[in-house]
Amino acid sequence: MASQSEEKDLIGSILSDDEIKLVSTLCKRRKNLSLKSKEFNPEQHINYQDIHTSNASIISTGQVSQQKQRIFFHTQTSIEIQSQLSSALIQTSEQEFCGSADNFQQFDSIEKLQIKQKAKKHLTVQPLEYQHTQYQFKSDQSLDGKMQLSQMDLEQICGNQLINRKLQNALDGNDCNQKRLIFCQVEKICVKAAKDMFGNYTVQKLFDVADYDQKFKLYSLLISHILELSKNQYACRVVQKMIEFVKGSPEQIESFFKTLYPYIYQLLNDVNGNYVLLSCFEILDKSALLFIIPQIEECIPILSKQTYGCRLIQKVLELYSYEITQRILDILISIAYQLCYQEFGNYIIQYLLKSGPQKERLIICQIIQENFEKLSINKFGSNTVEKYIDLMGPSQIIKNLCTKSNDQFVFYNLSIHPFGNYVIKKVLISGDPSVHYLKQLLKQHPDLIQQIKNSEFGQRVGLILDTV
Numbered sequence: 001m002a003s004q005s006e007e008k009d010l011i012g013s014i015l016s017d018d019e020i021k022l023v024s025t026l027c028k029r030r031k032n033l034s035l036k037s038k039e040f041n042p043e044q045h046i047n048y049q050d051i052h053t054s055n056a057s058i059i060s061t062g063q064v065s066q067q068k069q070r071i072f073f074h075t076q077t078s079i080e081i082q083s084q085l086s087s088a089l090i091q092t093s094e095q096e097f098c099g100s101a102d103n104f105q106q107f108d109s110i111e112k113l114q115i116k117q118k119a120k121k122h123l124t125v126q127p128l129e130y131q132h133t134q135y136q137f138k139s140d141q142s143l144d145g146k147m148q149l150s151q152m153d154l155e156q157i158c159g160n161q162l163i164n165r166k167l168q169n170a171l172d173g174n175d176c177n178q179k180r181l182i183f184c185q186v187e188k189i190c191v192k193a194a195k196d197m198f199g200n201y202t203v204q205k206l207f208d209v210a211d212y213d214q215k216f217k218l219y220s221l222l223i224s225h226i227l228e229l230s231k232n233q234y235a236c237r238v239v240q241k242m243i244e245f246v247k248g249s250p251e252q253i254e255s256f257f258k259t260l261y262p263y264i265y266q267l268l269n270d271v272n273g274n275y276v277l278l279s280c281f282e283i284l285d286k287s288a289l290l291f292i293i294p295q296i297e298e299c300i301p302i303l304s305k306q307t308y309g310c311r312l313i314q315k316v317l318e319l320y321s322y323e324i325t326q327r328i329l330d331i332l333i334s335i336a337y338q339l340c341y342q343e344f345g346n347y348i349i350q351y352l353l354k355s356g357p358q359k360e361r362l363i364i365c366q367i368i369q370e371n372f373e374k375l376s377i378n379k380f381g382s383n384t385v386e387k388y389i390d391l392m393g394p395s396q397i398i399k400n401l402c403t404k405s406n407d408q409f410v411f412y413n414l415s416i417h418p419f420g421n422y423v424i425k426k427v428l429i430s431g432d433p434s435v436h437y438l439k440q441l442l443k444q445h446p447d448l449i450q451q452i453k454n455s456e457f458g459q460r461v462g463l464i465l466d467t468v
Contacts, residue, residue, distance in 0.1 A: 157185065157189065157193050157198075158189065158192055158193055158196040158198075158199045159196060159198065161198045163198075164201055164202050167182055167202050168202055168205045170182060171202075171205045171206065171209050172205075172209070179210070182202070182206070183210060183214050183218075186202060186206060187217065187218065187221065190203060190221050190222055191221070191222065191228075194222060194229055194234070194238040195234055196234060197234055200234040200235060200237055200238050203238050203241075204241050206218060207238075207241035207245060208241075215245055216245075219242055219245055219246070222238065222239075223255075223259055224259075226239065226263065227263045227266065227267075230270075230272065230276040231266075231272050231273050232272060233272050236272040236275050236276050239279070240275075240276070240279040240283075242256075243256070243276075243279050243280060243283050243284065247283055247284060253284060253288055257288070257291075261291070264292055264295050268295060268299040268303065268309075269299065271306050271308060271309070274303065274306055274309045274311075274312055277292065278311055278312045278315060280292075281312065281315045281319065286319045290324075293316065293324065293325075293328075296312070296313070296328065297328055297331065300328060300331045300332065300335075301331075301335065304332075304339055304342065304344065304345040305342060306344060307344055309344070310347050311347075313328065313332075314347070314351045317329070317355075318355070322357055329352075329356070329357065329360055333360055336352075336364055336367055340367070340368070340371075340378075340381045341380055341381050343380055345380075346381065346383050349364060349384050352364055353365070353384070353388060353392075354387070365388065365392060365396075368388045369396055369400070372385065372397050372400045372410075373405060373410055376414050376423040377413075377414065377417050379419050382419040382420065385423050386422060386423060386426050393430060394426075394427040394430050394432050394434060394435065395432055395433075397427070398427075398434045398435070398438055401424075401427070401438060402437070409441075409445075411424065411438065411442075412448050412452065415452045415457075415458045416451075416452060416455040417457060421457045421458060421461050428461070428465070429464065442465070449462065449465060452465075453465075
């Protein structure tokens with residue numbers, strides 16, 4: 001690279017006095033600007049076909065060497081790039097000169113160069129849809145309360161996370177005009193926005209902050225699409241807000257269930273639909289929901305396998321008396337053994353162990369005792385065994401631990417198992433007097449204790465054994 005003195009000598013040998021003054025002025029302004037060198041490479045971006053020739057722009061170079069031409073070309077091009085970053089420099093850019101391999105020419109316009117430079121930045125900085133600074137979300141906008149919403153903001157509700165954050169912050173503010181504008185736009189696309197990954201939050205926010213008339217209008221537009229919204233993973237959250245809206249009005253509750261009733265069975269068989277029905281039981285008066293229980297009874301095996309379905313069953317058992325839920329309990333007990341092994345069904349069994357009627361609790365305890373080892377080595381079954389130990393104590397299963405299975409003590413088999421070791425730890429820290437019988441057995445087999453300590457999953461069991 002040439003030094004600054006060499007560049008000045010070269011420019012002085014080629015340009016006139018007026019041109020030298022122009023370059024000097026530009027260089028001074030250049031000191032206040034910054035541009036990373038890696039963002040622009042003149043050799044890659046200059047298109048010689050875009051350089052127009054004219055009698056006024058061609059300067060003869062005589063015997064100037066190829067190296068001096070290249071140095072001047074890079075220097076002058078750098079000045080052109082800096083001129084893009086300041087409105088003052090843009091006004092003078094048409095007076096600058098650019099050199100090529102054989103001559104130096106003047107750009108008629110810098111628009112093409114600006115487009116190339118912007119395109120390169122956009123590829124590495126942000127997606128094309130967020131290029132315009134007018135539509136970028138800035139954190140300080142949400143702090144000073146002076147957010148400005150453009151029409152483009154309002155039109156980009158669906159699929160745009162930043163715009164939705166901006167709209168939600170505006171709804172939290174006190175600008176009634178902005179709230180009205182947002183509502184008018186959401187009103188037009190409320191169904192689409194409710195099903196959108198980001199737009200649903202804006203719709204929910206409107207149900208929180210809008211006035212009653214706006215909420216009622218929005219509710220009226222959405223209620224006719226209740227099945228479609230309830231089965232959507234995003235819109236089901238909006239339906240929950242709709243349920244909260246009708247909560248205080250018996251007439252609206254009746255109208256809501258009249259619309260919902262034909263779709264109850266479809267919602268019970270859908271994971272998102274279960275969430276909507278669960279919200280009904282959590283928010284509304286239980287006396288208004290009795291009509292759903294017979295349909296729940298028919299769907300117990302399906303509901304017990306779903307994340308919100310199992311919670312729905314537990315909520316019904318929690319809210320209603322034994323007389324109303326007896327058939328549900330009978331169905332659950334008939335499949336209790338299978339539920340112990342299920343990802344979500346085991347939570348129903350745990351609930352019954354803790355809060356179920358005495359008759360059902362005894363039946364479940366018997367199932368666990370008879371299938372203790374099998375349940376303990378299952379990922380979900382071990383959860384039910386641990387719950388059993390917490391509530392009932394280990395006294396009824398100590399004998400199981402001291403028996404042999406596959407020519408080895410059950411205690412040892414579980415201690416070295418990835419799930420069974422949790423059951424053993426629960427037994428040892430329970431503090432139940434019956435654990436003393438197990439300790440006496442272990443003292444007779446020190447080799448087993450050492451093998452447990454050396455195993456991958458038995459190490460923690462070994463640490464507990466050293467302390468008890």
